[in-house]
Amino acid sequence: MTVLDKFLHGDQSALARLISFIENREDGYKRLLARLYPLSGNALRFGFTGPPGAGKSSLVNAVARRLVADGKRVGIIAVDPSSPFTGGALLGDRIRMNELPTDGSVYMRSMATRGSSGGLAAATNNVAVALDAFGFDYVLIETVGVGQVELDIIDTCDTVVVVLVPESGDAVQALKAGLMEIADIFAVNKADRPGARNIIAALQNMLEIKAEHSPWKWPVVPTEAIHDKNIDTLLEQILAHVAYSRESGLFERHRREQIRKKIFAILATQLKAAMEEKLNVKADLDHIVTRIYQGETDPYTVGDELLKLTQSE
Ligand SMILES: Nc1nc2c(ncn2[C@@H]2O[C@H](COP(=O)(O)OP(=O)(O)OP(=O)(O)O)[C@@H](O)[C@H]2O)c(=O)[nH]1
Ligand SMILES: [Mg+2]
Structure with a gap:
């Protein structure tokens, strides 16, 4: 039996293990949550x-x-x-x-x-x-x-x-x-x-x-x-x-709002990670930081430019 099977059979030590897995964001924790969500x-x-x-x-x-x-x-x-x-x-x-x-x-x-x-x-x-x-x-x-x-x-x-x-x-x-x-x-x-x-x-x-x-x-x-x-x-x-x-109706509204927030929180995390990955390849961030530090440009202008850069191929 897998840990998930044991969990589904009400085994609390399996529950404890799955919680640690989720808490530590171990490989596959998203797939696990995808299994748990419909049961919640x-x-x-x-x-x-x-x-x-x-x-x-x-x-x-x-x-x-x-x-x-x-x-x-x-x-x-x-x-x-x-x-x-x-x-x-x-x-x-x-x-x-x-x-x-x-x-x-x-x-x-x-x-x-x-x-x-x-x-x-x-x-x-x-x-x-x-x-x-x-x-x-x-x-x-x-x-x-x-x-x-x-x-x-x-x-x-x-x-x-x-x-x-x-x-x-x-x-x-x-x-x-x-x-x-x-x-x-x-x-x-x-x-x-x-x-x-x-x-x-x-x-x-x-x-x-x-x-x-x-x-x-x-x-x-x-x-x-x-x-x-x-x-x-x-x-x-x-x-x-x-x-x-x-x-x-507050109960349902509230829960729906929580789901909406959750989606955006997930997106924010994923987009940030994807952006960082792309920018590490495409942009010389150290150089950009130096230019802002020396007053040659500003973080807002740079933000707009980098956003365009992440959207380009
Ligand atoms: N006099 C009195 N003391 C209480 C009462 N309820 C709790 N305490 C005491 O207050 C102290 C703190 O209680 P906890 O339940 O640990 O408080 P907590 O808010 O969970 O504390 P943290 O999680 O550390 O923020 C303990 O010594 C309790 O015995 C109460 O109704 N009357
Ligand atoms: Mg406490």
Whole structure:
């Protein structure tokens, strides 16, 4: 039996191997994805993002356990902020998702952000396709909400939970980080800590204006992930968002938009590689750089000229 056959028979170690294959873009990974795509599209994808240490893993853990108790199968992708720049909870303080069932109902995969500035969002999206094709009912994706790449990852999801904590203080902070725009639901985690009521009130204030002319009223759910408190409510709100999204047509529009973006991302990567290959043969890039450096021409003029050059035979 090939690894793919084993995968198709529900073998999790085959799943793990295929995910590595995809993640490392090994020879033939595109052909593999071409096999997986038609099998995907059934899983619901939920994103959990927010500041380092907010309790995203703890929440994903708790939500996964709820879903499993309901007889569902759950795939988890944790995009790990292993880089010192993105921070993350202090080493040792970070929750390990080890309380999850080991009966095959849950599969957890970490993806390190370290050293993978390019292509991380695409890789995460492809891994989600693999989990979906494997037959998980839900794919939960955790990522720290710190920059564009992380926001791009969230683009893979149907519903996005932004996790904040009382320490996030000023809710306007979240707005600046671009988190407000991508949120469908807010979880104010560590609600056991002082200041929870303040941030909830501040968020609700801001959302009142935003929700005024919108049929979707962004819920703010206080949670205590480590005490397993209010997780039911959070899950209810997530599923309510899916229902709203399906009824309003947003769900399909969103997924179609994701496919469109995916096509352009693939094209951009391929065109760039093809152009570089052609220009390495046809143009003396070092010389062109020198001319721009010395002020004899400029990158825009050169860009137009090189584009014509790549289009010529
Ligand atoms: N007091 C309190 N602590 C919590 C709660 N939820 C999580 N924590 C703690 O917060 C710390 C970080 O939790 P994680 O779940 O690892 O947070 P995270 O957002 O996944 O962290 P990174 O992935 O490193 O960004 C851990 O020590 C948790 O035990 C909560 O509801 N209340
Ligand atoms: Mg985490």
